[in-house]
Amino acid sequence: MAEKKEIPFRGAGFTYSPVAYIAPIVFVVLIAALEWGTRTEFISNLTLPRPSGVYEAFVELYETGLLFKHLGPSLARLFIGSLIGISLGVAVGVMIGLFNYVRAGLLPVVAALFPVPKIALLPLFVIWFGIDEGSKYALIALGTFTPTVIATYAAVDNVDRNLIRMGQSFGLSWFSIVRKIVLPGALPGIISGLRISFAIGLILLVAAEMLGAEYGIGAYVLEAGSLYDLERLFAGVTILSFIGVMINWLSGIIERRVLSWRT
Amino acid sequence: MNLHIDNVSHSYGQTEVLNNINIEIEKNEIVCIVGPSGCGKSTLLRLIGGLEKPSRGKIFQIGDAPSNSLNPLTYIFQDFALLPWMSVYDNISLVLEDHDLTKKEIKEIVDDVLKRTKLSDFKDVLPKNLSGGMKQRVAIARALSVRPAVMLMDEPLSALDSQTREFLMDDLVSLWEKEKFTACYVTHNLSEAVRLGHKVIVLGSRPSRIQEVISIDIPLSKRKEHAAQLQEKQNYLWNLMKEEAMQADEEVING
Numbered sequence: 001m002a003e004k005k006e007i008p009f010r011g012a013g014f015t016y017s018p019v020a021y022i023a024p025i026v027f028v029v030l031i032a033a034l035e036w037g038t039r040t041e042f043i044s045n046l047t048l049p050r051p052s053g054v055y056e057a058f059v060e061l062y063e064t065g066l067l068f069k070h071l072g073p074s075l076a077r078l079f080i081g082s083l084i085g086i087s088l089g090v091a092v093g094v095m096i097g098l099f100n101y102v103r104a105g106l107l108p109v110v111a112a113l114f115p116v117p118k119i120a121l122l123p124l125f126v127i128w129f130g131i132d133e134g135s136k137y138a139l140i141a142l143g144t145f146t147p148t149v150i151a152t153y154a155a156v157d158n159v160d161r162n163l164i165r166m167g168q169s170f171g172l173s174w175f176s177i178v179r180k181i182v183l184p185g186a187l188p189g190i191i192s193g194l195r196i197s198f199a200i201g202l203i204l205l206v207a208a209e210m211l212g213a214e215y216g217i218g219a220y221v222l223e224a225g226s227l228y229d230l231e232r233l234f235a236g237v238t239i240l241s242f243i244g245v246m247i248n249w250l251s252g253i254i255e256r257r258v259l260s261w262r263t
Numbered sequence: 264m265n266l267h268i269d270n271v272s273h274s275y276g277q278t279e280v281l282n283n284i285n286i287e288i289e290k291n292e293i294v295c296i297v298g299p300s301g302c303g304k305s306t307l308l309r310l311i312g313g314l315e316k317p318s319r320g321k322i323f324q325i326g327d328a329p330s331n332s333l334n335p336l337t338y339i340f341q342d343f344a345l346l347p348w349m350s351v352y353d354n355i356s357l358v359l360e361d362h363d364l365t366k367k368e369i370k371e372i373v374d375d376v377l378k379r380t381k382l383s384d385f386k387d388v389l390p391k392n393l394s395g396g397m398k399q400r401v402a403i404a405r406a407l408s409v410r411p412a413v414m415l416m417d418e419p420l421s422a423l424d425s426q427t428r429e430f431l432m433d434d435l436v437s438l439w440e441k442e443k444f445t446a447c448y449v450t451h452n453l454s455e456a457v458r459l460g461h462k463v464i465v466l467g468s469r470p471s472r473i474q475e476v477i478s479i480d481i482p483l484s485k486r487k488e489h490a491a492q493l494q495e496k497q498n499y500l501w502n503l504m505k506e507e508a509m510q511a512d513e514e515v516i517n518g
Contacts (some may be wrong), residue, residue: 166344169312170358170409171334180357184348261348263391 049230054238057231066220071239074205074217077133078243081140082201089145089197090190093152097186098178103153110149118143119207126212136208143204144197151193152186159185188262191255198247206240217243264326264335264412264445265289266311271320272470273306279470280306284320286464286473288413291443293483295460297450297500299508302471304449305417311447312336312415328412333362337411341418343398345390345405351377352386355405372408379438380404396427400434407438414446420455432458436483453500457493458486465500468507475503 031051037043038050061067092110095102118139125135159182167177209218217236224232266288273281280303288294298304309315311322313336328335345354352373359369377383380400390398399419406414420428432455438444450456456463457479465474479496481489 162340162342162344163346165314166338166340169314169334169336169338170405172358172361176361181346184346261389261391263347 045230049234053231054234057229057235058238061220061232061235069215070217070220073213073215074209075243077136077140077208077216078198078201078205081137081205082144082198084137085141085144085201086148086194086197088141089148090152092145093149093190094156094183094186096149096153097156098182107153110146113142114146114150118204122208122211131212136205136213139208140201140204144201147200148190148193148197151196152190155186155189155193156182158189188255188259191251191258195248195251198251199244202240202244202247264324264328266413266445266447267323267325268307268311269321269323271307271310271317271322273303273310273315273318274470281310281317282470282472284471284473288445288447290445292461293439293446293448293459295448295450295456295463296466297453297456297463297504298466298471299468299504299510299512300451302466302468302507304451304466304471307466308338308415308417308447308449311413312338324412329410332410332412333359334409335412337406337409337414339399339402339406339414339416339419341421343390343395343402343422345398345401347390350387350389351382351393351401351404354390354401355408358405358409376404376408379407379441380434394427395423396431399423399431403435403438412445414444416446416448418450419448421450421452428452428455435459436486440484453497453504454493456500457496459483463496463500465503468510474507 034043034048035051038045038048058067061070092106096106096110097103121142122135122139125138129135129138163181163185164177167181172180205216206218206221209216210222213219217239221233221236221240224230224236266286268284268286268288271281271284272279284307286294286296296304296307306315310317313322324335346357349357355373355376356369359372364372373386374383377386380403382397382400382404385393385397385401390401393401399422402419420431423431436459439446448456448459460479461483463477463479465476466472467474477496477500479486479493481492486493
């Protein structure tokens with residue numbers, strides 16, 4: 001009889017499976033290494049601050065009440081600016097997706113606006129909207145507007161044509177098709193566009209605050225930087241990173257809630 | 264209400280897909296259209312329902328649709344075309360909401376069609392949690408809800424496995440027996456055509472013209488008992504189509 005051999009398994013790898021405990025370990029190891037390096041002066045204090053020093057700076061910020069004095073205006077600017085930019089962006093994006101004339105007229109304008117580094121427009125916005133909050137809202141709004149428009153009209157374009165045809169074949173009104181088929185169908189694309197818009201909003205927030213603000217995380221970071229106070233600079237950067245992570249986490253929750261119908 | 268397809272030809276750009284098609288679809292009769300892939304069967308169906316305009320020729324309705332019909336020409340699609348974000352119930356009520364009906368009337372209609380398609384227990388389920396066969400039953404229920412005068416069925420069973428296909432064919436037959444409907448049924452599957460069609464129209468490959476029209480007189484509910492006769496019809500149809508199908512297969516697909 002012929003020899004009997006087990007067939008070797010060769011299908012391993014290339015599949016994704018979550019490993020939950022790795023992420024905290026990476027952070028702990030990274031921070032511990034920095035702490036050790038700065039304490040033993042393997043890493044010079046001029047290069048990187050000591051993590052415990054950053055923590056102390058953060059505690060000080062909290063205890064003096066300055067944390068919320070900086071965080072409050074920053075979050076308000078981010079929220080109001082993004083709200084204006086995103087709602088206008090979704091509206092314009094839907095119009096571009098639905099109407100040929102709007103597309104022909106506005107798409108070139110959006111395409112021209114998109115690559116402009118919005119920070120370059122800040123001086124202009126200061127003239128237009130004043131040195132106060134207005135120019136910051138405008139900057140963040142413009143920065144979130146263009147990527148939202150592009151994500152939205154692409155999402156509208158990508159709605160399953162068969163579903164629209166189904167709506168037409170059942171004699172649904174144009175308005176019903178838009179409201180019940182096109183908009184919900186475009187929602188996944190719009191929401192994933194919002195993540196990008198918020199990230200851009202955060203960058204512009206800091207840029208705007210660095211150019212002229214009394215309070216705000218950006219102003220705090222700039223001040224710490226110019227005094228070469230690395231501990232406070234890093235405390236500010238950590239807060240920014242935290243805001244970014246929170247936004248991502250929140251969008252994840254919203255996505256799972258609103259888009260639970262996706263397979 | 265009858266439909267009359269009068270000398271219809273259709274082209275996409277330079278390519279002529281349909282050539283001089285004449286078909287008569289009579290009330291309460293199921294007309295099956297078969298033909299090799301790419302012969303323009305689905306195009307023909309879209310023309311009949313007014314989703315596309317024929318390049319030449321006209322499509323007429325003879326007589327009025329029953330006054331209670333909400334959407335006289337109603338499609339059933341191969342890919343079901345259910346909205347994934349709506350429950351079974353909402354998917355059906357969707358097509359009723361634009362008509363002059365109260366909430367209560369809509370609910371009555373939806374509950375009735377769900378009962379007729381044996382879907383009452385699934386009305387709150389999302390499409391992603393349904394099997395292919397169940398999805399198509401929802402689509403059939405949705406089509407029935409608007410009381411169509413003619414159902415336009417575009418390969419409705421082609422996305423399903425063969426067992427499910429059997430079940431749904433039985434369902435369609437019993438729905439037809441209970442309440443007669445008119446249908447134009449496009450398929451490439453000859454066994455479906457001989458099981459469900461009172462008339463089978465064979466289209467040739469591009470530009471398609473009608474090759475032959477055959478009638479099958481056995482009542483729909485008795486067809487399973489006459490398997491041999493059906494097989495004969497099916498073989499006859501296959502012989503008609505064989506060469507065209509082979510040609511169609513070898514053709515280079517250009518968009």
